[in-house]
Amino acid sequence: MHTRIFTLIILAVMAVGAVAQQRAALNLHTEDMPDARRYLPYQPDSASAAFAYDVSQYYWGKDNRKGTRGVQARSDAAYGIDVVARLFSSAFGQTVSPATTPCIFAMLDAGLTAAAKGVTQAKNANKRRRPFVVFGDPVYSTENMTVLAADYSYPSGHALRGWAMALLLAEVNPDAQEALLKRGYEYGQSRIIVGAHWQSDVDAGRLIAAACVARLHADPDFRELMRQAKEEFLATQHHIFTEQPNLTIDRTSADDALYTIDGRPATSDSHGVLVGRGKKVIVP
């Protein structure tokens, strides 16, 4: 009896391990990512007008804790890329998850894990305290306050994650970009509503997000994940068909691609898809 349970436990651990191995990871460490200490200002001085604005935004946040905006702010406090991807699914137009969109999710998982490292050095250098700690209020979310209080405030990792997710998903599906950008922007503002971050933390987080997205695109492994994500998405759009008539790619190196279709240079349509002689093709 005991050995059977023991065997099952071992098998379960191995299965989890196997699943964990499948999550794509990029070879990008904290020192590879942009360092916000070098290109963004230090946190606002407590005697400055910037901080006065931060304080008034804390009260704006408290005012917005009621109603649907308050509910959204609480659920936006979620950690975990799979949970956040679900929060962005409505804006994206499809459920984004490992089961429904494996390639898009793999790109987000790998990209956002690397991007999250873009706040580490600045957080440790600024050592800013969170608003709910400064005001002595409870945080308006289900987060563990002791754990949260021990994590520094400037810049905001949540704001980075939300804005980066918006930018990456907008790249996959430009038609949904407005809804995605609005969602990403509000995701950052939610941190102010729950009292976990100052406005300046969130503003900084968004700039770091863009800087990290740029660094991701410089990585060939990420570019391949993004290419697969775009291909997966385009296959779900019924106005695109997957035949590739006479598409030639002049590659002078593994990274170069000069697209011609039927011998003429390809152009792109408003959806961001290559068009040649009236036929839409998927970038291989």
Place this chain on the structure above:
Amino acid sequence: MKRIFLILLGLVAIAVGAQAQEADTTVYFGAECLPDPATYLPVVPDSTSDAFYYDVTQYFWGRKQKNAALTQAIADAQRDSESLCALFSEALTIDINPDSTPEIYELIDKSVRTIEPIVLIAKHDNGRTLPAERFRTVPPSGESVAALRQQGGSYPSMHAMAGWLTALLLAEVNPAQQNVILKRGYDYGQSRVILGTNWQSDVTAGRLIACAGYARLQADPIFLQQMRLAVKEFLIATGQYVEDDDTPPVEEDE
């Protein structure tokens, strides 16, 4: 004879006009492909708000800047692509211009031109008074406030958009220098606050548009192609380019 000549001239004009209707190759796509900034930008701060108080104190911070910071701000007032590229050359570590680095130049020039229209539309929609107008000062850069006003308003800042977008593009081209490049892009926007041509919130908004524009550009295959050409040009120019043969890469074990 003269009549025939005029008719022919007219036909040529129509033909040229018809050609111009085809795809504009100075941009990757039209402004209709870009997201409306009103969907994600904060509104212009109300003049009784704390946000505006912050804008005002930033204006006075700007007026206090002297020496190197002021000289840089005046230089950063130039927004034509050649000047913009020159201002980023040191950060990138090679001189960027249409002759020696045509691909990198085209990457920046065409990308900025593609995002410009959406900034102009937002400027006209908001019609915000410039700080130089409100405080009746002359920008040290010698820019005409009336000419700036003609663009529609100070919110959002075109310079801030161009500077941050250029920074993101060049950081992708040369990640080894990303911090220096990003700082250059950030400061390029702050120069507008120093000159009194834009409020701090205009500059913040301009950078957000650059982020959104960058994402939309990455969705365009022709842009992706240009980025690869720019990266290759940079690697060749810095002696880092390695010609690889056509054999597929060997699968390495983890």
